[in-house]
Amino acid sequence: MIRQAVPLLCMNCKEPECEKVCPTGATKKRPDGIVIVDSKECVGCRYCAVACPYGARYFVDEWKDYFTGDRKPSSAYAEHQKKKWLEESDRGVVSKCNFCVDRVEKGRKPACVDACPCEARTFGDLDDPESEVSQLIKKRRGMQLHPEYGTDASVYYLPAR
C-alpha cells in the first residue's frame, strides 16, 4: 500500500460545468482559458459548487478561527485576522483557484508552480504543441480527471515513473 499526495485544484475546464449552471454569469471563461468568478456578480447560490465534479469551489461564508474552528477569535492575533478578513474578503460568494490570474497577466507563473520545490508542477500553453506542458503530456501520457464528464480539464496528471 502506498500513500501519495496529489494536489487538487480547479481544473479550469475547457467545457466548465460551473459556467453552464451559474445563473448570474459571475463564472466566466476568459479567452486564455482561465475560469474566473466575478465576486461582484456572484449571489452565493452555490450551484457551481454542487455541479463541480472536482470539489474545486468553496463558499466564503463567515470567519472562523483557524485553530479552534469557532467564530470567536482565540487570540489577539486571531482578532486582528478576523478584522482584516471582514474588511477585505468577499463574504457570501463562491471562490476557487484561478491559476493566480493576476500573476499570469504579468507573465509570471501561478504561486503554487513557483513554490513547488520539486518542480512537480508545470504551467504553460496547452494550445502550443511545442510548449513544455504539451510535450510533457505527450511524452508521459498525461491524463485528465474524469474525462467522461466532458469537462476537458486543463489540468493533466502525469503518471509516476
Added chain:
Amino acid sequence: MDVLKHEDFKPGPRAQMEWGFGGRRRWRDGALLMALFLGGIGAGQFVVSTWFIHSVTSALVGLLVVVIGKTVAHLVYLGRPARFYRLFLRPRTSWISRGLIFMMVFAVFAAAYLAPDIGFDWVPWTSDTTLGQALWVAAVLSASLVMVYDGFVLASCKSITSWNTALMPPLFFTYAIAGGVAMTYLTMTATGGEILNRSTMTNLDAILLTTMLALVVIYIVNMAASTSTARESIRRLTATKLAIAFIGLAIVAGLLVPLTLTYYDQLGVGGTVASVFLAASAVLELAGDLSVRHSILRAGLHAPVFSEGL
C-alpha cells in the same frame, strides 16, 4: 472559509454539503430545500384547486406559498440576497435561472387569472371568458414547469450519480402534484369549505401515491445497479441515520400510510374515512414530500475525484 475536516482529505465519494439541512451551514443550507419544496406544493395546489376543486381560496393559498414562501426561502439561502435579480440572467444554460423565470411567469398568470375573484372585478375578464381561460392554461403550464424544474436542477449535476438520472424530474413533479392535493385538502378543511369532486381528489391522490411509490422503487433499483457511488448513496439512504427520514418518514409515513387510508376511503369498506384521518394523511404526505427531497439531497455523493490506479 470553513476549516478543512479530515473527510475533505479522504479519497472516495464526497457528500455534497451545500444544499439541504445538515450541510456545512446547518439550518441555512436547508432554506434551498424549503424553496424547492414550497415551490412544488404551492404550484401543485394551484393546479389541483383550479382544475378539480374550483376553489379560489385554495388556489390563492397555493399562489402565495410560491410567491412568498419560495421567494423568502431563496433569499434566506443566498449568500448575497441583495443581488437576487441577477439570478434571472442565464436561462440559456442554468436551470436555476429558468426555474425562477417559470416562477415569475406563473405568478403573473395565476394572479391575473384569480384577479376578478379576489376583488379586482374591474379587469376585462372573468374565469369563464376566453381570456380568463387562456390565462388559466398559461398559469397551469407555468405551474407545471415550476413543479418539474427542480428535478432538472438536480439531474443536470453530472458528477452526482444519484441525481444524474432521468427519474428526477418525474419524481419531483409527481411529488409536487401530490403535495398540491394534500395542501388543497388541508386548506379546504381549515377554511370549512366544501370539497367539490371529493371522490375525484381521492382517486387522483391514490393514483399519485401509487405512482410515487413505483418511482421510488424504480429509483432505488436503478441506483443499486448503477455506479459504486450511486450504490453508496442508496446504502446511506437505507442503512444509515438517513434511513429514518427516507424509509421511516418518506416511504412508510409519507406514502404507505396515506395510500392505505386513501384506498380504504375509495373502496368505502366499512364507511368512509373520517376527515380528521384524511387531514392527518395529508400532513403525512407533505412530511413525506419534504423528507424525500431532504434525503435525496443529503445522499447526493460526488464520484471520487481519483479513480483507482492513479
